[in-house]
Amino acid sequence: MSQQPPEPGFHMSSEEFRRWGREVIDWIADYHERVETLPVLSRVEPGAIRRALPEHPPEQGEGFERMLADLDEKVLPGITHWQSPNFFAFFPANVSYPSILGELLSAGLGVQGMLWTTSPACTEIETLVLDWVVELLDLPRTFHSSGAGGGVIQDSASSATLCALLAARHRAAEAPAEALVAYASTEAHSSVDKAMEIAGLGRDRLRRIAVDADRALDPAALSAAMAEDRAAGRRPFFVVATVGTTSSLAFDPLDAVGAAARAEGAWLHVDAAMAGTAAVCPELRWIHRGLEQAQSYCFNPHKWMFTNFDCDCFYVSDRQALIDALSVVPEYLRNRASESGQVIDYRDWQVPLGRRFRALKLWFVIRHYGIRGLRAHVRRHVELAAGFARWVESHPELELAAPCRLNLVCFRHRRGDRASEDLLEALNASEKLYLTHTRLDGRYVLRMSIGQTRTESRHVEQAREAIDAIVSNGRLPGSA
């Protein structure tokens, strides 16, 4: 290895890459081994991380060891540890070693999978893995690539919903754009509003439909809204149903919503971003009852299926509807394979042209864990949540704020919003865990979201102890 400082513009040698590659893998393994001991929520002041770093780019290239050292000293203080088993905030964005290795190999190969011909394996493995997932979750056969439908990996559920909306709009092209109306419940994700804006329809044209006592979309209210729009000369064209809402994990009744959408000829898109993973377990497949009526569906392996962000599986029952909406073929992308009609070009299934080899990480995850392994982890999380919910119900000072069906427990202090807010603040200030909140029916609610890869019963037990100490004594055990 050269002892001289590198010449300007020199590439990192393969020798150095091997050496630092090993160091980086060690760094990641060490990090995952100790992440449990780190304060979960970063508490740096705004601007603190930037101030600790040089304001200008280096004139002379630097050695890699300095970069790695900065990671420990300068970067980690500004990291909120999503991979901590004590992370109970938002929804999980869990990862696993096989997924990290898949990401690394995808970077190493550095292929652009925009067309089949630009890397056939990138496309064919993606199609295969998405067909595997149809089996894994027992999704309707209409989403399998052997029929008219198929799946594709998107960066996010937001992009999947946008693509579904664009396909639906294209299908309704006979109607004037200003007549189009979309529907989703008041609890549906904000990405639906965003998709309406991006599509140029505007969020005013999204009707937010009332929910029932369990915060699930009320199909009668949906039918009434669509009938009213139809009578006024408007065209109901797109309905989003949510399987596991972000706030409280409510489940829209897909069979009734699907029937209502079908009656109006509207496209039904089902957003199961976090909860979809549960369907690896046969006993949890009730979440998808009625899904066969959907024209499209998405869920995020990057939330609860041990796969690094970004990885959203997006399915359509009629791939031609999607391709018709999104395909634009300039001369420089023409090629014999595409014109043969025998291959998939995934650039026609998404907004950007270029795409990474994201299927590798999902393929590795499914192969590493197998169906059995994935089920075991999902079942553990669901059982932990059920146990936590029972504990809340039995606690004199706490109460459930929504039914706990999978891995999210919404609860609050019986003494009201102020007490609930104080509880959350004290918990997070302890640095031992991290929870976030929502509001349900205007009331402040804590969310205990259980889905981190390495969350075990002892972590949930510690959380219970911390909550109980604050609620019962006004402070944490061992604090002054």
Ligand SMILES: *Cc1c(COP(=O)(O)O)cnc(C)c1O
């Ligand atoms: C998290 C979430 C989303 C957004 O997911 P992204 O992949 O980050 O776009 C959409 N819908 C629901 C129901 C969610 O919980």
